[in-house]
Amino acid sequence: MATEAPLYKDPTQPVEARVKDLLSRMTLQEKAAQMAQIERQVAAPATLTDLSIGSVLSAGGSAPRHGATAEDWADMVDQMQRWALASRLGIPIIYGSDAVHGHNNLFGATIFPHNVGLGATRDKELARRIGEATALEVRASGIQWTFAPCVAVCRDLRWGRCFECYSEEPEIVRMMTSIVSGLQGSPPEGHHSGYPFLAGGRNVIACAKHFVGDGGTHKGKNEGNTICSYEELEKIHMSPYPDCFDQGVCTVMASYSSWNGEPLHSSRFLITDVLKNKLGFKGLVVSDWEGIDRLCQPQGSNYRYCISASINAGIDMIMIPFRYDKFLEDLILLVESGEIPMLRIDDAVERILRVKFVSGIFEQPFSDRSLLDIVGCKEHRLLAREAVRKSLVLLKNGKDPKKPFLPLKKNAKRILVAGTHADDIGYQCGGWTITWHGDSGRITTGTSILEAIREIVGEETEVVHVPNPTASTLLALHQQEPFSYAVVVVGEVPYAEFLGDRTDLSIPFNGHDTISLIAGTIPTVVLLVSGRPLVVEPQLLEKIEAMVAVWLPGSEGGGVADCLFGDYDFHGVLPVSWFRSVDQLPLNSGSGASYDPLYPIGFGLRMFD
Ligand code: GLC
Numbered sequence: 001m002a003t004e005a006p007l008y009k010d011p012t013q014p015v016e017a018r019v020k021d022l023l024s025r026m027t028l029q030e031k032a033a034q035m036a037q038i039e040r041q042v043a044a045p046a047t048l049t050d051l052s053i054g055s056v057l058s059a060g061g062s063a064p065r066h067g068a069t070a071e072d073w074a075d076m077v078d079q080m081q082r083w084a085l086a087s088r089l090g091i092p093i094i095y096g097s098d099a100v101h102g103h104n105n106l107f108g109a110t111i112f113p114h115n116v117g118l119g120a121t122r123d124k125e126l127a128r129r130i131g132e133a134t135a136l137e138v139r140a141s142g143i144q145w146t147f148a149p150c151v152a153v154c155r156d157l158r159w160g161r162c163f164e165c166y167s168e169e170p171e172i173v174r175m176m177t178s179i180v181s182g183l184q185g186s187p188p189e190g191h192h193s194g195y196p197f198l199a200g201g202r203n204v205i206a207c208a209k210h211f212v213g214d215g216g217t218h219k220g221k222n223e224g225n226t227i228c229s230y231e232e233l234e235k236i237h238m239s240p241y242p243d244c245f246d247q248g249v250c251t252v253m254a255s256y257s258s259w260n261g262e263p264l265h266s267s268r269f270l271i272t273d274v275l276k277n278k279l280g281f282k283g284l285v286v287s288d289w290e291g292i293d294r295l296c297q298p299q300g301s302n303y304r305y306c307i308s309a310s311i312n313a314g315i316d317m318i319m320i321p322f323r324y325d326k327f328l329e330d331l332i333l334l335v336e337s338g339e340i341p342m343l344r345i346d347d348a349v350e351r352i353l354r355v356k357f358v359s360g361i362f363e364q365p366f367s368d369r370s371l372l373d374i375v376g377c378k379e380h381r382l383l384a385r386e387a388v389r390k391s392l393v394l395l396k397n398g399k400d401p402k403k404p405f406l407p408l409k410k411n412a413k414r415i416l417v418a419g420t421h422a423d424d425i426g427y428q429c430g431g432w433t434i435t436w437h438g439d440s441g442r443i444t445t446g447t448s449i450l451e452a453i454r455e456i457v458g459e460e461t462e463v464v465h466v467p468n469p470t471a472s473t474l475l476a477l478h479q480q481e482p483f484s485y486a487v488v489v490v491g492e493v494p495y496a497e498f499l500g501d502r503t504d505l506s507i508p509f510n511g512h513d514t515i516s517l518i519a520g521t522i523p524t525v526v527l528l529v530s531g532r533p534l535v536v537e538p539q540l541l542e543k544i545e546a547m548v549a550v551w552l553p554g555s556e557g558g559g560v561a562d563c564l565f566g567d568y569d570f571h572g573v574l575p576v577s578w579f580r581s582v583d584q585l586p587l588n589s590g591s592g593a594s595y596d597p598l599y600p601i602g603f604g605l606r607m608f609d
Pocket residue numbers: 058059060098147209288289497
């Protein structure tokens with residue numbers, strides 16, 4: 001008689017029954033391995049098959065090869081899945097990657113504006129649509145899990161991750177969590193808040209991060225210490241999480257930061273008592289990259305302490321990502337010694353299995369090759385272009401408000417486009433693009449702001465592009481034939497995490513001097529390509545005709561030209577306060593009389609009434 005398939009393999013069974021059945025069949029070694037997430041570079045057949053590792057990830061920029069296609073990615077992930085399915089119980093892996101503004105690890109994918117720009121749109125339906133499109137491009141590459149959205153509430157612009165945040169205002173971050181429903185699909189009426197949900201194979205497991213208070217650290221120090229009352233932590237930094245739970249977010253990532261001196265990765269109060277018990281989160285909690293190693297100083301020294309402190313605090317899956325043998329050896333010893341109760345292990349593995357069963361990965365473990373053509377497709381690029389348009393914030397339009405300078409004329413005889421950021425896809429995409437910290441140059445497919453300007457102006461318009469004109473060059477060019485106007489595009493260079501922590505928020509590459517030189521001769525509009533507000537001196541502001549916050553628009557620079565030349569009006573409003581000086585930071589609305597920004601949160605002009 002054919003042996004009956006075990007209950008956990010039967011998709012008609014309830015998820016909780018499948019979880020219970022599979023858990024009952026697992027050895028301690030297999031349970032420990034399911035709690036391990038390793039980087040793709042160490043994911044070998046023996047590791048995945050013999051150990052039954054729970055998850056594999058790509059660090060920022062960790063692709064199968066330089067310029068890898070979606071097919072290359074899908075081949076890699078499917079191969080790893082075959083190794084995993086060959087394990088004793090055939091538990092599939094879930095593969096994770098940071099698709100934080102489109103599938104930004106994948107060359108040729110649609111790159112959407114970073115979250116700070118989406119916060120300027122205040123458009124929750126747009127966020128949901130972006131999540132939907134991103135999920136398709138991620139699944140096309142075989143990946144099932146994205147470490148997004150970042151729902152940090154950025155309270156200090158000196159933090160290098162403010163561009164990953166929707167706003168300094170919890171209410172704005174809360175509204176933009178609608179991206180979870182785009183990424184995962186929308187749960188049915190009556191869905192139990194906190195229980196994981198995934199609609200199907202065209203959706204991806206989402207990850208609300210980084211729990212909790214990552215955007216509130218002292219002086220905006222990355223991985224720093226958030227010093228505040230529990231009420232303030234709950235009201236400001238925790239408030240977006242229940243919105244994610246209502247949408248069935250499957251995973252939460254713990255923050256590197258500390259709260260009043262206690263690292264989040266070892267905070268039983270916040271991870272177990274609050275996140276799991278009080279807020280009712282039933283999905284899995286994953287550590288950050290080497291997040292547990294930071295619990296011991298020197299980092300990773302007393303690794304057994306790192307493991308027991310984090311797992312006893314309530315973290316379920318550890319983003320190790322390389323030393324998995326040491327992790328597994330120590331974890332098993334800690335359980336056998338009783339330092340980590342078996343109940344805690346079972347809780348962690350139950351949560352991991354619950355997410356896997358809910359995701360449908362047991363039934364559909366491999367990539368869907370019919371999605372391959374969807375990567376970077378026209379429809380997604382048009383959506384990204386719409387998002388760019390809606391994210392732009394018009395800060396000044398005309399030295400005399402009665403004489404608006406924008407929209408620019410499409411049929412001007414001769415125009416100057418200058419600045420380091422006019423023709424650089426890498427700069428306009430920012431961090432987390434192709435590589436972890438991003439880069440300059442043509443790092444992926446897309447349209448630069450200069451290319452978009454060239455496309456939109458008339459044939460008779462001469463577009464002169466000089467990134468950094470000297471005074472003499474500028475004079476000679478202008479005397480040769482006067483420019484009708486200048487578009488000066490400057491801003492920040494890409495960065496990620498601690499690389500972006502900065503107290504000097506002036507425009508890099510002497511952007512101030514470039515603007516001043518050009519605006520002294522030609523009527524000028526300034527476009528700021530940055531992950532946050534930058535210093536704009538009053539006398540410089542007086543010299544220019546107009547200024548637009550472009551944020552980090554991504555691959556579709558066409559959205560910038562659409563508004564600049566009047567095909568669309570500006571709609572964006574500031575998601576963060578624009579300081580006069582960095583000495584004012586942190587500067588947040590609601591801080592009473594001391595709140596004296598150059599432009600307040602919510603500010604944004606229109607061209608047309
Ligand atoms: C990083 C980031 C986190 C990211 C993870 C995996 O250190 O803090 O946001 O998801 O590692 O790349």
